Amino acid sequence: MARRIALRVLRAVPDGPGIRRLVLADPDGWPLPRWRPGAHIDLHLPNGLVRAYSLCGDPAEPRAWTVAVKREADSRGGSAWLHEALAEGDALEASAPRCTFPLAAEAVRHVFIAGGIGVTPFLPMALTLLRAGGDFRLHLLHRGPPPLADALAPLVAAGRAVLHDTEAAPRPALAELIGPPGQGVQAYACGPENLLDGFAEATADWLEGTAQVEHFHPPILPPDPDARPFTLVLARTGDEVALPAGADLVAAIRALGGAVDTSCEGGICGACRVRWLEGAPIHRDRVLRPAERATDLIACVAACAGGRLVLDL
Structure with missing residues (x-):
């Protein structure tokens, strides 16, 4: 599992209709990991939920991360908790920043x-x-x-x-x-x-x-007509399991003892990015670029078009 970063809520203020802006910092005031514009973090909530939010502060500010949370009318407990239960001074854990929506360096x-x-x-x-x-x-x-x-x-x-x-x-x-x-x-x-x-x-x-x-939210994915039964192998342990077509790859990885993070569980956040070593992955995510798919997959929505899929886990 990826390392979680301990944070403290410096400020929690309204900043627009139904929006709460959270300013987060290291509890002891140490600099936080650097991040690129377009990056997001996963907030790990005490109720067990994990929610991704774009960093919207200044990338040049090393001692604070800022996110803005909209209170969703149909909240499943994430935005509601961040609006109603979280207070200034409270502790919170987050993932390291991930940038799946970067500025195009070559654009003018x-x-x-x-x-x-x-x-x-x-x-x-x-x-x-x-x-x-x-x-x-x-x-x-x-x-x-x-x-x-x-x-x-x-x-x-x-x-x-x-x-x-x-x-x-x-x-x-x-x-x-x-x-x-x-x-x-x-x-x-x-x-x-x-x-x-x-x-x-x-x-x-x-x-x-x-x-x-x-x-904002993962798109609804219909059953994949190209999915087929395959054998999942974790390369580092040699453990393997035969899976039916359409199997939940993240659940299978965890059942074999592999560690993989999840957040959106719909192929849009990149939390469950895994390197693959052998096989023919079916990519259904909205995160990876074509060149990245030659080595990596997003496990929460991936499948296999061949008989065997070997992951670097």
């Missing part, structure tokens, strides 16, 4: 499309680009007062962010906000599924890899 212009609380990963991206003199524009679609207004204010004043209140006016066409594809242009989107669907449609003719998304 960045276009960010955010839906509501989906603005969080773009705030540290904007800070980083401002310091580097990078070219970017952030479009935030929201209903009523925007989330994290104080953090957005200087970006709006500088003409780098545009707020679109869809309660006051119809939602603008995403294709117009994004603009045309071009050499060195990278588009990003984070928000609810209807926004991501519209973004995918608007960027359908863009070159592969030049338009990327981050999901």
Whole structure:
């Protein structure tokens, strides 16, 4: 299992409709692990739940991590606990930061499309680009007062962010906000599924890899018609088990004594990333790039198209 990092809640304050901003630090004030814009952490809650949240503070600040939690109406206990039970001064554990939604290093212009609380990963991206003199524009679609207004204010004043209140006016066409594809242009989107669907449609003719998304919630995955029975082998111990088609790979790994973390359990967070050594994995995640799939898989949604899958566990 990955190491958990002990934290203390420095501040817990409202920061928009139904949103609570948490500032987390080492209990003794030591610097925290560094992170890249677009990274997220898993919060391990006392009720046993694990929830992923984008880091939305300043990547140059070494002694604090900031996340913003929206209180979900249909909360399964995660956002409700973070809003109602967690208090300033309380202890909390988190994973090390993981970045599955990075800034494209080769891009010369960045276009960010955010839906509501989906603005969080773009705030540290904007800070980083401002310091580097990078070219970017952030479009935030929201209903009523925007989330994290104080953090957005200087970006709006500088003409780098545009707020679109869809309660006051119809939602603008995403294709117009994004603009045309071009050499060195990278588009990003984070928000609810209807926004991501519209973004995918608007960027359908863009070159592969030049338009990327981050999901709030894992998409529903139908049964995989290519899945078949296979033998799972853990290379470090030699333990193996025969699995039926469609078996839960994470459960099988754990049954053999292998250690694997989970969070989203839907292929969008990367917590259960595992190196594979032999076989023909079926990749159904939204995290790994094509080159990464040559060596790694996301266990919570992976399967096997061959008869044998060997993992580096």
